[in-house]
Amino acid sequence: MVKNISNLGDTAVYCDFGSEVNETINSSVIDYFHHISKLIKDKKIEGITNLTPSYNKLIISFDLTITDYKKIKNFIEGLTINRDIKSNNQKIKIPVCCDDEYGLDFLRLTKKLNIDKNKILEIYFNKEYFCYMTGFIAGMPFLGDLNESIRCDRLETPRLKMPKGSVGITEQFANIYTFESPGGWNIIGNTPKKIFDDKNLNQPALVNPGDKVNFYQITKEEYLNWNE
Amino acid sequence: MNKAYFEILRAGVNTTIQDKGRNHLYHVGIAVSGAIDQRNYKLSNRLVENQLNEPTVEFAYQGPLLKLKNGKISFAISGDIFFKIIRKNLKVEGGECYKSYILDEGDQIDIISTKNSTYGYLAVNGGFDLEKTWGSYSINTKANIGPNDGKKYSINDKIFIKKMDFRSIKNKKINYDYSTDNIIRIIRGTNFDFFSKDAIDKFFNEDFLITNLVDRMGIRLKGPKLENIASTNIKSEGIVRGVIQVPADGNPIIMLSDHGTVGGYPKIGVVIAADLDLVGQLTPGTKINFKEVSLEEAQNIFKAYTKDTNKYLNECN
Numbered sequence: 001m002v003k004n005i006s007n008l009g010d011t012a013v014y015c016d017f018g019s020e021v022n023e024t025i026n027s028s029v030i031d032y033f034h035h036i037s038k039l040i041k042d043k044k045i046e047g048i049t050n051l052t053p054s055y056n057k058l059i060i061s062f063d064l065t066i067t068d069y070k071k072i073k074n075f076i077e078g079l080t081i082n083r084d085i086k087s088n089n090q091k092i093k094i095p096v097c098c099d100d101e102y103g104l105d106f107l108r109l110t111k112k113l114n115i116d117k118n119k120i121l122e123i124y125f126n127k128e129y130f131c132y133m134t135g136f137i138a139g140m141p142f143l144g145d146l147n148e149s150i151r152c153d154r155l156e157t158p159r160l161k162m163p164k165g166s167v168g169i170t171e172q173f174a175n176i177y178t179f180e181s182p183g184g185w186n187i188i189g190n191t192p193k194k195i196f197d198d199k200n201l202n203q204p205a206l207v208n209p210g211d212k213v214n215f216y217q218i219t220k221e222e223y224l225n226w227n228e
Numbered sequence: 229m230n231k232a233y234f235e236i237l238r239a240g241v242n243t244t245i246q247d248k249g250r251n252h253l254y255h256v257g258i259a260v261s262g263a264i265d266q267r268n269y270k271l272s273n274r275l276v277e278n279q280l281n282e283p284t285v286e287f288a289y290q291g292p293l294l295k296l297k298n299g300k301i302s303f304a305i306s307g308d309i310f311f312k313i314i315r316k317n318l319k320v321e322g323g324e325c326y327k328s329y330i331l332d333e334g335d336q337i338d339i340i341s342t343k344n345s346t347y348g349y350l351a352v353n354g355g356f357d358l359e360k361t362w363g364s365y366s367i368n369t370k371a372n373i374g375p376n377d378g379k380k381y382s383i384n385d386k387i388f389i390k391k392m393d394f395r396s397i398k399n400k401k402i403n404y405d406y407s408t409d410n411i412i413r414i415i416r417g418t419n420f421d422f423f424s425k426d427a428i429d430k431f432f433n434e435d436f437l438i439t440n441l442v443d444r445m446g447i448r449l450k451g452p453k454l455e456n457i458a459s460t461n462i463k464s465e466g467i468v469r470g471v472i473q474v475p476a477d478g479n480p481i482i483m484l485s486d487h488g489t490v491g492g493y494p495k496i497g498v499v500i501a502a503d504l505d506l507v508g509q510l511t512p513g514t515k516i517n518f519k520e521v522s523l524e525e526a527q528n529i530f531k532a533y534t535k536d537t538n539k540y541l542n543e544c545n
Binding site: 009010011019033049050058059064065068133135137139140142154156160170173178181184196198204205 | 253255373445475476490491499523534
């Protein structure tokens with residue numbers, strides 16, 4: 001349930017579902033997202049331009065020439081969310097090469113976590129992750145939860161250019177940089193797999209909220225010869 | 229039948245196609261894109277009698293050198309731009325912004341540079357012959373979506389023009405007042421109370437410098453370090469154009485049209501919608517100040533902004 005609604009500037013509504021990150025709260029965010037998406041499609045509400053679900057927030061952007069904060073807030077408060085929407089959640093396997101030229105932040109991680117690289121990788125690969133959301137850049141999945149022993153803060157100053165395919169960790173989460181972009185996560189490797197496909201107009205992102213992901217390690221040779 | 233097109237003889241710094249932007253894709257991580265300066269984008273279209281949502285060529289700093297092939301067109305440029313028209317007979321004419329011109333086969337437009345601004349817009353009567361991706365013509369270079377395989381233009385690329393029958397548009401002009409303002413109005417962000425009283429004082433009272441790290445994603449500022457007393461990381465959540473994030477180093481970043489759709493740095497403020505065109509045009513080395521307004525004030529300022537835009541658009545009728 002939405003705990004609090006406020007404004008994010010003059011063109012967005014900020015729906016706060018709580019401060020914790022867990023599958024229950026996240027599922028509630030996703031329910032709202034699907035429900036409002038359908039109302040937009042059915043033209044039951046006008047002026048909404050974007051919905052951004054995340055771990056425990058839903059941001060609703062709108063066109064200020066058509067509607068305003070008060071109208072959208074009233075609309076959200078009047079909703080009864082239907083929880084029947086079935087999703088087709090998938091299990092996805094993603095290869096990662098963790099050689100030093102791809103794992104950019106092992107020096108930082110081993111220092112901060114006080115664990116050696118092999119142990120970090122062993123812990124990292126030995127887990128199935130849940131996709132809470134996609135975003136930041138096209139198709140980037142936000143996955144959780146990392147084992148507590150390998151949780152580390154974001155970089156103090158974000159990198160200006162994170163290589164495409166970089167696989168990162170921060171706090172309890174793992175992600176994949178689907179495009180070259182600025183970014184602040186600790187990079188442990190790189191995947192050759194296509195995680196975002198703009199030719200697939202209906203579902204461009206390989207990983208979607210609710211999906212389960214397993215990573216597996218590949219050698220540099222396998223990485224360089226990767227073919228899809 | 230051969231279509232008219234521009235041949236790119238010099239690409240310029242960041243030349244792309246932009247329009248109103250691409251909606252309903254934040255949830256997959258695709259930003260809105262679209263013209264950084266929406267008012268000037270619309271004005272360029274109006275000057276050549278287009279629908280206001282036709283795609284235009286957006287350029288930054290140094291613009292492109294374009295040669296017209298296979299046709300005759302009317303075009304206009306909006307912004308604060310220094311450009312020339314090089315006629316086929318090599319006669320050079322100085323170009324004026326907010327004014328429509330006729331270009332013959334073999335003529336060139338040399339967009340030399342922006343002046344006290346970053347972006348400018350080139351529109352041609354009838355628009356460009358391009359396809360929409362997810363409802364928009366905008367090139368998103370971060371996700372490689374849109375015309376030209378989602379990449380900025382390079383030398384020898386071609387930009388095709390839709391219209392075949394030439395229509396002369398003469399004497400279209402807008403008397404546009406290209407004044408800039410260094411006071412940026414903001415609404416408190418959702419993490420405003422993460423910052424110390426001292427940081428808030430500095431935020432509203434001291435100067436912030438636009439650094440060289442400026443692009444369509446955002447603007448990195450340099451100023452007094454804004455001390456965070458709660459947490460320098462938040463759980464990643466949605467952001468919108470105009471959000472001002474403050475990473476752990478204490479230097480704010482203003483998000484623009486190609487911004488990441490979610491972010492994990494605290495939001496001290498959000499630039500009001502009416503000031504987004506202005507913010508996007510800020511150039512490195514400029515000093516700015518932030519001023520707080522209420523949501524209600526922001527909405528009224530936006531009404532005035534819309535009225536102003538319409539005034540300019542109507543002037544051109």
